[in-house]
Amino acid sequence: MTSTRGPRRRLSEDTRRGQIVQATVKVVAERGYGNASLSAIAEQAGVSKGLVSHYFTDRDTLMEHTARATLVELRRTVVDGLDLSDPVPEILRAAIRRVAHLRATHAPQLDAIEQIVLNLRDPDGTPRIGIDAYEETYQGQEQLFRRGQREGDLRAFDTRVMAVTYQSAVDAMLGQLAADPKADPDQYADHLTDIILAAIRA
Amino acid sequence: MTSTRGPRRRLSEDTRRGQIVQATVKVVAERGYGNASLSAIAEQAGVSKGLVSHYFTDRDTLMEHTARATLVELRRTVVDGLDLSDPVPEILRAAIRRVAHLRATHAPQLDAIEQIVLNLRDPDGTPRIGIDAYEETYQGQEQLFRRGQREGDLRAFDTRVMAVTYQSAVDAMLGQLAADPKADPDQYADHLTDIILAAIRA
Amino acid sequence: MTSTRGPRRRLSEDTRRGQIVQATVKVVAERGYGNASLSAIAEQAGVSKGLVSHYFTDRDTLMEHTARATLVELRRTVVDGLDLSDPVPEILRAAIRRVAHLRATHAPQLDAIEQIVLNLRDPDGTPRIGIDAYEETYQGQEQLFRRGQREGDLRAFDTRVMAVTYQSAVDAMLGQLAADPKADPDQYADHLTDIILAAIRA
Amino acid sequence: MTSTRGPRRRLSEDTRRGQIVQATVKVVAERGYGNASLSAIAEQAGVSKGLVSHYFTDRDTLMEHTARATLVELRRTVVDGLDLSDPVPEILRAAIRRVAHLRATHAPQLDAIEQIVLNLRDPDGTPRIGIDAYEETYQGQEQLFRRGQREGDLRAFDTRVMAVTYQSAVDAMLGQLAADPKADPDQYADHLTDIILAAIRA
DNA sequence: CATGAATGAGACTTCATTCAT
């Protein structure tokens, strides 16, 4: 499974960085943060240890970069397929389904992000990828809820609390789907949508 | 804050194990899983490195023991104060408040458990404290929901999905309260209870 | 020549540090500062790499400690045999001879000190063992010269410049004796003494 | 201060080598031998790493070449301004002054030479630029002393010992002037000349 | 029972050197 390590090849900086980031995602997801050594990552990427250090000053830097880049990738994956002109409840139902499918299509990315977010810390011990990295997601969610309230589809509620709750419920769904591979993503998604809409529908 | 290290003292096995587990919780919570070295834990416990190895074969063993023991401790803390003869909605409201207060009273325990659950792995890479550790919680939650449905307080819904969702929403609340120390636990708890009850009340 | 590495032995902190410092002197002298790796030093000391790190936080710390400790050792070696009640010219003649013999008895120490002093630097590039380490020597020398002037054995001259010059001449003697092992230390010492006394005698 | 790095330019071999040697002097003087990486030197020279390797097989080769070339440069700088038809004491006084000024005009060269001479070694550990590199200087000095003795300006003494002593005193002067930038070179030079002439004048 | 000195494996990182472009 290791990318075979052909004769020395010169690639563009971006290509190499991408290659290394992907390898990082895979190794972190499979072995866990603590066991994702630079050697393992380099081997997975089909590249020398030295090259990894060349492109990323630090193990920490590499991890942070990987987490943020992957987060952006996932967000785009979910959002890109949505029709934002639909009524908010429709959008939510579609979005939850799309997320449910992430577990099937982007499992390593999901795991790697979780691992890195939880483990990467500054020397003083404070997490280095704070809740702030999710802030953008929360904001978008709140906007969506407020629009639903304006349009009359949703009742009044604290959009902040709901955004956080929504996100966590969706993440938990991913956790469940991860734990039970036989579960049907669409079915779980629909059950969850029912619950959520029951909570917020006008 | 380090337990002062008096002259060598012989203590009962249980006392020692407890001492070490508590130290582990504190160190893991403060520094993160990866930086919780046995030396640091020993020092925190006011005990020699050798003794830690004596009572726990392994770093992994120590971590697993710590996580499970602490999980039990927290579960008891929440459940002990509830009046299970109340109607289910009442119980939920009270339980959510109690959990919200955990962040204030048991922050290190919460952090440590999260760290260990996410990081501790078997050599082959599979997480060592699976979702199964939460299974007991889920089961209890489902029972409670079914009782609410029987008693007519709650409408019909998939209790499994709801249990998972409920648990995740509550965990997310803890995350939010951790991130924003100025937030009022009771207020957040009540907002969340409103949303949840809206979702499930008959 | 490597200290044989018997079964694990527990020694007092001071003994171990001394052992390691001696090994450092030897390795630095033989291979040069840059090639004196911690592995080589550990092997020479008959000790594991880890132990060296245990006793000295840093390679730099080890080097600094070694240089200062060795400098003190040499100073004592020279001074201890002098009769300070003699007239100053006598003292100088005796001291120069004693120093000349250092090359035979303490060659590695001399080389190691030189190597370390010249190479050890702070991160910003400034030498870490400044001329200040020699200051004590200079001061003693100046005192001696002033006493000679007071007692009428020496003529008037700038004692500071002379102290520096004296020290350098003596160091250079060591360099020469190192370069030409067939040279007779006593003879060189006497020649040098003649020159120096010619320069300063009343 | 880095040579600006224009578009790729082809220069004569000698020009390139000179460029690189100068950069080496600067980097070694500023950061010390051990921290003078080829990258740093290449950057300082405004040239690629590859080119440095192209012109000098080896880091060691580059260092040796740099030291020898710089030594020659300095020797020429001192000797060129002397009037060799003067009486020897005059020549010495003038020479010492000229050397004293080197510290102001050629500080990096002085530092770099010292660093390289002390650190560059053969694989077996023996210094690669031995005292022999100074031999030429000693020989010239001895000649001068013997001429002074013939001409009656200097008394009888061992010219070899004196040459070494002289050279070391002069080097020490440079060390002192380096350590104390406020010191007046001419004044120190004159004090030193007084001492030396007192030692050897007829 | 308890200690902490000692070991040894392995991680990260730096750099001289090579070589495709």
Place this chain on the structure above:
DNA sequence: GATGAATGAAGTCTCATTCAT
């Protein structure tokens, strides 16, 4: 000729674990 991407060999340092005391 010139570049700088890529390699691979050390080197330093950390830490779980062992074991003499």
